[in-house]
Amino acid sequence: MTTTKAVRLIALAAVGLTMQACGIPDMMTKKADTQLPEQFKQTPAEQNSSASVKWNEFFDDPNLLSLIDTAIANNKEINIALQRISMAQNEIQARKGAYMPFVSIGAAAGGDKTGKYTRNGAVEEGLPLANGQAFPAFLGDYQFGLFSTWEIDIWKKLRNAKQVAVLEYMASQEGRNFLLTNLVAEVAHSYYELIALDNQLENLAQNIAIQKNGLKIVEQLRIFARTNSLAVKRYQAEVAKNQARRYEIEQQITVVENRINTLLGRTPQPIQRSSKVFMDIKPKILSAGIPSQLLQNRPDIRKAEYELSAAELNIEVARANFYPSFGIKAGIGFEAFALKYLINTPESLAAMVAGELVAPLVNKNAITAEYKNANAKQIQAAYEYEQSIINAYAEVANQLSNIDKLNKNYQLKQQQVNSLVQSTGIANQLFKSARADYLEVLLTQRDALEAKKELIETKQKQFSAMVDLYKALGGGWQ
Structure with a gap:
């Protein structure tokens, strides 16, 4: 497929995915x-x-x-x-x-052994490497490089x-x-x-002072029979009531x-x-x-x-x-099956770029x-x-x-x-x-x-x- 056809296909897909979003x-x-x-x-x-x-x-x-x-x-x-x-x-x-684009740096190491009686195992069995060396039974996978993702905010x-x-x-x-x-x-x-x-x-204190003074006058008047004990008791009760009220205000x-x-x-x-x-x-x-x-x-x-x-x-x-959302993924770095080959250039140099178009369709x-x-x-x-x-x-x-x-x-x-x-x-x-x-x-x-x-x-x-x-x-x- 030519590049022009690929671009046209992507454009048609984008139009189709956009049109299906019209049912909002x-x-x-x-x-x-x-x-x-x-x-x-x-x-x-x-x-x-x-x-x-x-x-x-x-x-x-x-x-x-x-x-x-x-x-x-x-x-x-x-x-x-x-x-x-x-x-x-x-x-x-x-x-x-x-x-904004996300850029990260990373390294990975791993390896696997394929079973002999499998498709990959049968192929590896007769696959010689450079200089007549046999294909290793345990194949390593070492990676190191930069990776980037970017969602294009259309x-x-x-x-x-x-x-x-x-x-x-x-x-x-x-x-x-x-x-x-x-x-x-x-x-x-x-x-x-x-x-x-x-x-x-302060108002209560002034009133208590006035009533205490009145109490003294009433007590003096009682001595001279000008009033009776009832007046003294009523004054005493009024003074006590206001004194109790003072503690309420203080609280x-x-x-x-x-x-x-x-x-x-x-x-x-x-x-x-x-x-x-x-x-x-x-x-x-x-x-x-x-x-x-x-x-x-x-x-x-x-x-x-x-x-x-x-x-x-x-x-x-x-x-x-x-x-639909549009995304781009890219990466560049080194990859090899053995550490000694990891930074060999250009043999171990690897690169990747991919575009992604995703839109909700069902559910x-x-x-x-x-x-x-x-x-x-x-x-x-x-x-x-x-x-x-x-x-x-x-x-x-x-x-x-x-x-x-x-x-x-x-x-x-x-x-x-x-x-x-x-x-x-x-x-x-x-x-x-x-x-x-x-x-x-x-x-x-x-x-x-x-x-x-x-x-x-x-x-x-x-x-x-x-x-x-x-x-x-x-x-x-x-």
């Missing part, structure tokens, strides 16, 4: 809907978003900044994510090498697979950014909870401190904090920007977008499995199932991308409303606390002048304590809402 099942893909309202309902349209502010510029408390910095460096989840990124980067290198299957790895690597980076956002928010939440508990403890402080230390990737130790000015500072006013900015600012949305792009490209990779169930799975994963990724966008918009809208309601709530509670603090002083004066019952004093003090407690909790919620809005807008990872 039709599948539907989904285009993600990324439409969002032009602005958030609670705020006018703004071009600037607080998400662009770096976390070390967003928070003012130096103690909190130090904690966040330590958490980013030592947090175990972040370090685990870094290893996932490293593995994704290695996968790019592996897939990039898949469509359908871009391997290059698409490499691009999928690139997209998955970028998605893993955004996954780490999302972890950073959550970590910064968790540390800030716990920090504000901790200093709020400190203020609760809560220990739990929160340990939670922060866990986030910081270290064993329990005291947390440096600024608690005294907590009730005097105001949460920052954030700029929400416009909803479409969430697509760029939120790491979880960008991660879902990269995963969707990877899923779309994976369909092309799976589709290429239906088409395509596996590649068909893989192709269908790739389509299903693309649709799944599209829905997940849409869901991440919806969740992001809802989170921002919820926090904008929450901040507005908490501000109004705080103002009213501040008025309530001021009124109850004044009424406590009035009740004490009336009790001393026998114009009010001791129960009125106790109830007024209890109401003032509870109102101050709720005011501190509302202040904590305001800071938590500020942090949640910053996180919802996509801030905290820069």
Whole structure:
């Protein structure tokens, strides 16, 4: 057969194998809907978003900044994510090498003895070698050389697979950014909870001091028959109740401190904090920007977008499995039946080259199932991308409303606390002048304590809402 005829035969075979791959099942893909309202309902349209502010510029408390910095460096989840990124980067290198020629060097040694009463044995029996030597009974086989294989990536299957790895690597980076956002928010939440508990403890201590002073007054009044033992016992019970409550708050402080230390990737130790000015500072006013900015600012949305792009490209990779693959094999080296002849040239020099054309013909169930799975994963990724966008918009809208309601709530509670603090002083004066019952004093003090407690909790919620809005807008990872 001439070379021209061989080429024509190979071409005809390639055309035939390609045509038989035309029976690829039709599948539907989904285009993600990324439409969002032009602005958030609670705020006018703004071009600037607080998400662009770096976390070390967003928070003012130096103690909190130090904690966040330590958490980013030592947090175990972040370090685990870094290893996932490293593995994704290695996968790019592996897939990039898949469509390059593979060259290896190797050596082999072996031998065999053919039975005398076989075709090969009968031939070898009367086969003289050079110089009249007899054919050896045990025939060696020694090889040494270079070998190469190369799959020609005609359908871009391997290059698409490499691009999928690139997209998955970028998605893993955004996954780490999302972890950073959550970590910064968790540390800030716990920090504000901790200093709020400190203020609760201080408020309780002040109230206990007031009630102890009241207890002394009641005991003095009992001596002068101005009141009875019942009033003394009620005051003693109220003091004991609040003293017991103090231990509960101290335990809560220990739990929160340990939670922060866990986030910081270290064993329990005291947390440096600024608690005294907590009730005097105001949460920052954030700029929400416009909803479409969430697509760029939120790491979880960008991660879902990269995963969707990877899923779309994976369909092309799976589709290429239906088409024939082209490969080239080649080798050059030395081969001989005895070591002493192995490097003799040109006698022991051997070479090989071969082309390979392979396509699936019968029983395509596996590649068909893989192709269908790739389509299903693309649709799944599209829905997940849409869901991440919806969740992001809802989170921002919820926090904008929450901040507005908490501000109004705080103002009213501040008025309530001021009124109850004044009424406590009035009740004490009336009790001393026998114009009010001791129960009125106790109830007024209890109401003032509870109102101050709720005011501190509302202040904590305001800071938590500020942090949640910053996180919802996509801030905290820069």
